[in-house]
Amino acid sequence: MQEKLERYSFILSLLLVTLAFALLLKPFFTPVFWACAIALIFFPVYRRLLQRLPRWPNLTALLTLLLCIVVVVIPVLLVASSFINEGVTIFQKVQSGEIDLSQQIEQVRSAFPGINAFFERFGLDFDQLQERLMNGLMSAGSFLARNALALGQNTLNFFVMLGLMLYLTFFLIRDGEKLVALLIRALPLGDEREHLLLAKFAEVTRATIKGNLVVAATQGTLGGLIFWILGLPAPLLWGVMMTLLSLLPAVGAAIIWFPAALYLYATGDLVKASVLMVYGVTVIGLVDNLLRPILVGRDTKLPDYIVLFSTVGGLIMFGISGFAIGPLLAALFMAFWEIFMREFVNPSGIHGPGTPAPEEVHGE
Known part of the structure; x- marks a missing residue:
């Protein structure tokens, strides 16, 4: 009876500590997830390099990580930056009236006169859809502009998260097999x-x-x-x-x-x-x-x-x-x-x- 009580108490304590640790890592969920994903994708590259440099696992993992940065991280950052800049520019042109979305939608309606009847078959009003579309586009542009400003203000936080992701990726690439074996040994499934x-x-x-x-x-x-x-x-x-x-x-x-x-x-x-x-x-x-x-x-x-x-x-x-x-x-x-x-x-x-x-x- 005493042994069973101790076992259940230990399991309960283990669950509570695990939950507390998970809550501790919650702010870092995104970099941890992407570190695991990138390590999985680039692990075959690491293994091939390790066959040629069997005595240098740290160097091999670092070379794999550098390849990941060049192939994935830098292009994604460049495209994301250009995407946000271009989106904000278009939103500003719409706000200033340089781009008139209403006029362009009217051009489509006049070119396809049957479009009103088409939407009416489904119980939809084209004018209401046009208004909702305009509101949605403006909301999306406003959201993009706000987030571009927030990204600029939180640049330090973004690069800290990126650094943590790359740091963890290095160890997951190098020690991934050992960690998987440890996980299999620990899980009671x-x-x-x-x-x-x-x-x-x-x-x-x-x-x-x-x-x-x-x-x-x-x-x-x-x-x-x-x-x-x-x-x-x-x-x-x-x-x-x-x-x-x-x-x-x-x-x-x-x-x-x-x-x-x-x-x-x-x-x-x-x-x-x-x-x-x-x-x-x-x-x-x-x-x-x-x-x-x-x-x-x-x-x-x-x-x-x-x-x-x-x-x-x-x-x-x-x-x-x-x-x-x-x-x-x-x-x-x-x-x-x-x-x-x-x-x-x-x-x-x-x-x-x-x-x-x-x-x-x-x-x-």
């Missing part, structure tokens, strides 16, 4: 289940960030490029917007380029409108079908509707990091239920059609 769950974490993190982000960046780059070639305003801004929207299946970059093509038709620029429409369908639209199976793989891909809802939910809950965290949580949810169905509902050991086998967490 059973080694096979832990291997499966950690493999799913690694798999979905790589697929979401390395695969989906490359696909989205490719679509956004191609979209921004055609906007620039056609002489459309703010090609970088719209390219970044297409990159972000390309993370959402079923909708994607067409939310930007399709209305732009319609606007060009409305203003009578038929050549540019046709080029943009054909390019959007044949080039931007096909990138997803060509690249995603290669970079992500059909076996590891979650159903599109789950990706859509988990990505949007992740963006709402966690901000920009939610595009990776949302699908990751959805994949872990499905993995837990697959384990439950396999071991408790179907204990005969017959795997369902979607049940993955245990894998190496750091496998390539």
Whole structure:
């Protein structure tokens, strides 16, 4: 009885201390998550370098981190800075009246006279939609301008978080295998289940960030490029917007380029409108079908509707990091239920059609 009481007391104390430590790290959730994600993606590079420099793990981890900074961190910072500057510039032009959005929307309505009847079929009023769209765009521009100011005021805090992320990434790259082994040893879920769950974490993190982000960046780059070639305003801004929207299946970059093509038709620029429409369908639209199976793989891909809802939910809950965290949580949810169905509902050991086998967490 005394031994059981001591054990339960210790477990309760362990849970309380763990919870307190988690709350302590809560302000650093974003840099910790991205440190783990980047370490997972770049670990194969570290392992290959370590084969050539087996006696220099610190140097190898540092070289891997420098590669990560050059390939990922610096380009993202440059694009984000240009995106914010361009967005704020357009917002200021709209505020000053240099860009008249109402006039441009009226041009679209006059060019497509059946648009009112189309919306009325769905019980929608075009004038109300126009007003909501204007308010939404102004709110988005105001939000971007406020955050640009806040980012400038909190530059020190931003770079402190970035430094913490890179610092932690170094140790996760160097000691990742030891930490995973320690985690498997500590968790009381059973080694096979832990291997499966950690493999799913690694798999979905790589697929979401390395695969989906490359696909989205490719679509956004191609979209921004055609906007620039056609002489459309703010090609970088719209390219970044297409990159972000390309993370959402079923909708994607067409939310930007399709209305732009319609606007060009409305203003009578038929050549540019046709080029943009054909390019959007044949080039931007096909990138997803060509690249995603290669970079992500059909076996590891979650159903599109789950990706859509988990990505949007992740963006709402966690901000920009939610595009990776949302699908990751959805994949872990499905993995837990697959384990439950396999071991408790179907204990005969017959795997369902979607049940993955245990894998190496750091496998390539």
